[in-house]
Amino acid sequence: MEQAAQQATQQATEQAAQVNPWLPTPPTDTSWLDAAKPAVAPEHASGFHLSQLVDGSLPLESWINDGLGWVVEHFRPLFQAVRAPIDATLNGAGEVLLAAPSLVVIAIIGLLAWQFTTRTLAAGTVLALLALSMLGVWPEAMITLSLVLTSLAFCLVIGLPLGILLASSDRAQNILRPLLDAMQTTPAFVYLVPVVMLFGIGNAPGVIVTIVFALPPLVRLTNLGIRQVRPDLIEAARAYGASPWQLLTRVQFPLAMPSIMAGINQSLMLSLSMVVIASMIA
Numbered sequence: 075m076e077q078a079a080q081q082a083t084q085q086a087t088e089q090a091a092q093v094n095p096w097l098p099t100p101p102t103d104t105s106w107l108d109a110a111k112p113a114v115a116p117e118h119a120s121g122f123h124l125s126q127l128v129d130g131s132l133p134l135e136s137w138i139n140d141g142l143g144w145v146v147e148h149f150r151p152l153f154q155a156v157r158a159p160i161d162a163t164l165n166g167a168g169e170v171l172l173a174a175p176s177l178v179v180i181a182i183i184g185l186l187a188w189q190f191t192t193r194t195l196a197a198g199t200v201l202a203l204l205a206l207s208m209l210g211v212w213p214e215a216m217i218t219l220s221l222v223l224t225s226l227a228f229c230l231v232i233g234l235p236l237g238i239l240l241a242s243s244d245r246a247q248n249i250l251r252p253l254l255d256a257m258q259t260t261p262a263f264v265y266l267v268p269v270v271m272l273f274g275i276g277n278a279p280g281v282i283v284t285i286v287f288a289l290p291p292l293v294r295l296t297n298l299g300i301r302q303v304r305p306d307l308i309e310a311a312r313a314y315g316a317s318p319w320q321l322l323t324r325v326q327f328p329l330a331m332p333s334i335m336a337g338i339n340q341s342l343m344l345s346l347s348m349v350v351i352a353s354m355i356a
Contacts (some may be wrong), residue, residue: 083198089121089153089288099208115312116254118193118343121146123294125194145272146271146272153272153273156282157273157274157278157279157282157292159276160224160228160278160282161276161277162230163222163224163228163234163276164221164226164278164281167220167223167224168216168217170219171216171220172213172216172217176203176207176212178219179202179216180204180207183199183200184196184197184199184200184203187199187200192227201214216277217277218349218353220343221277221281221284221345221349221352221353222284222342222346222349224281225281225284225285225348226288226338226342226343226345227348228281228285229288229289229292229345230284230292230338230341232285232289233289233292233293233296233337233341234249234292234296234334235282235294236293236296236317237292237294237296237297237300237337238296238297238300238322240293240296240297241296241297241326242300242301246304247297250293254290254293254294255290256286257286257289257290258290258291259316262283262287262348263351264350265283265286266274266283266351266352266354266355269282269283269286269355270355275355276355279352279355280349280352280353280355281352282320283348283351283352283355284344285347286351287344287345287348288340288341288342288344288345288348289341291337291340291341292334292337292338292340292341293337295334295337295340296330296333296337297335298333299330299331299333299334299337300326300330300331301331302323302330302333303329303330304325306331307325307329308321308325308326311325313323
């Protein structure tokens with residue numbers, strides 16, 4: 075027994091001598107290696123950071139798309155209500171122009187041109203319309219004419235009261251002037267896509283785009299014409315007891331008519347030029 079104990083002690087001593095005493099004892103529990111590393115929060119996940127304005131990581135595009143999608147989803151009935159009178163007017167004008175014989179339409183337009191312009195211009199108008207009829211593009215010409223007339227009608231309905239409002243209020247003029255500037259200077263294709271997204275495809279969105287493009291000159295010239303009425307005439311009308319409505323309809327509006335007619339002329343020309351582009355979404 076003593077000999078066996080000595081042999082066991084000798085073996086333990088030899089094994090201890092083979093172990094390097096300067097090395098640390100390796101751990102027996104290695105479960106900490108399998109533990110998941112703590113999640114590192116992304117730099118911009120907590121919200122808006124000023125650095126996003128510098129590095130271009132601000133998600134403006136997604137914000138705009140989400141906002142436009144929300145507007146389209148929640149305000150679709152409103153856009154359809156705005157489109158309804160335009161569709162009704164446009165369809166009515168188109169049906170009348172297409173149902174009437176071409177010679178009757180040519181005669182009416184020729185008489186109007188002769189009445190309000192010169193005989194030479196009236197004769198040229200009649201010849202041009204006859205050429206359209208003989209070339210076989212009369213239906214397309216009448217559709218274009220209905221688009222122009224509908225756009226001009228809504229420009230008159232919106233532009234004249236708006237011009238009167240701007241002439242009577244400096245605050246309204248200061249507020250709406252930047253909007254009118256943007257409507258005149260923004261390229262048509264910039265607001266062509268949003269109008270299609272809001273109102274859909276068809277002739278009515280084309281009319282809406284045309285109205286946006288052709289409205290500012292009428293508003294500006296109506297405002298200018300009323301503001302240029304001589305103050306002594308306004309004071310004389312007030313001295314005779316004219317009401318604000320009588321002052322507007324019997325003094326300011328008639329005296330501002332040359333400027334207003336110039337605005338109508340400009341809106342008509344811009345409508346005619348814009349209808350060609352607006353037909354791309356029809």
